[in-house]
Amino acid sequence: xxxxxxxxxxxxxxxxxxxxxxxxxxxxxxxxxxxxxxxxxxxxxxxxxxxxxxxxxxxxxxxxxxxxxxxxxxxxxxxxxxxxxxxxxxxxxxxxxxxxxxxxxxxxxxxxxxxxxxxxxxxxxxxxxxxxxxxxxxxxxxxxxxxxxxxxxxxxxxxxxxxxxxxxxxxxxxxxxxxxxxxxxxxxxxxxxxxxxxxxxxxxxxxxxxxxxxxxxxxxxxxxxxxxxxxxxxxxxxxxxxxxxxxxxxxxxxxxxxxxxxxxxxxxxxxxxxxxxxxxxxxxxxxxxxxxxxxxxxxxxxxxxx
Numbered sequence: 001x002x003x004x005x006x007x008x009x010x011x012x013x014x015x016x017x018x019x020x021x022x023x024x025x026x027x028x029x030x031x032x033x034x035x036x037x038x039x040x041x042x043x044x045x046x047x048x049x050x051x052x053x054x055x056x057x058x059x060x061x062x063x064x065x066x067x068x069x070x071x072x073x074x075x076x077x078x079x080x081x082x083x084x085x086x087x088x089x090x091x092x093x094x095x096x097x098x099x100x101x102x103x104x105x106x107x108x109x110x111x112x113x114x115x116x117x118x119x120x121x122x123x124x125x126x127x128x129x130x131x132x133x134x135x136x137x138x139x140x141x142x143x144x145x146x147x148x149x150x151x152x153x154x155x156x157x158x159x160x161x162x163x164x165x166x167x168x169x170x171x172x173x174x175x176x177x178x179x180x181x182x183x184x185x186x187x188x189x190x191x192x193x194x195x196x197x198x199x200x201x202x203x204x205x206x207x208x209x210x211x212x213x214x215x216x217x218x219x220x221x222x223x224x225x226x227x228x229x230x231x232x233x234x235x236x237x238x239x240x241x242x243x244x245x246x247x248x249x250x251x252x253x254x255x256x257x258x259x260x261x262x263x264x265x266x267x268x269x270x271x272x273x274x275x276x277x278x279x280x281x282x283x284x285x286x287x288x289x290x291x292x293x294x295x296x297x298x299x300x301x302x303x304x305x306x
Contacts, residue, residue: 061154064081092118109138225290265293
């Protein structure tokens, strides 16, 4: 997959373009991507936007870098991440469409049924269809993809993640929810109680605070692990959330190495213990449960990115 920049525009090759925010890159989004990949005579192109800024009430499901890695795992020719500047936000629906057709050399455009574009979200999927003959493209409007809870959406997935419902999350994403990060030097609190951990921090959406059976990916290899997400109330009063992973059967200096933590299953909620000894005992129980669950990693590999 080629990651396009402004210097690559306008494109010379004719393209089939899937347009959207792709927050979560869930089963509904993948229906759009599957549709453009079927256009054998055109280059497939995902046209998306910069990830929204995180704030207290809204956290992104994936960072911009994580989204690139997911798209790269698909059979897509090109990806363009549009900087969402003030100038860009003021484009009318007509100007936006001219920009897509001209710069992306679009000959086929695919969007979701609820796609909106242009200043004040004035452009709709119906408008896109109405302009197809004038601009010389074909169009596909993808209907909602349903699950037992209704329409698959980023809002639905975000709710499952926030409640620690990893099994429901993987069924909608078709991959484990994961967090990428660089392993940081911590305070060695885990080592002091017999469970040395690899720590990463992120500003993206965190699962419910608690303990999870996880699979850690480091340097192209995967390892069973147990992960705590939260503020560690027994041993810290900083109140700062992080992701702390104890990796089974792994040793070595991995500080500053990149790690991906795949969340397989929620084990228990985070809580304060009366003393460190009680915490040690509980961590040992958590580790045993996670090891039993993750005995055969091959079962889980189809839900992981490589």
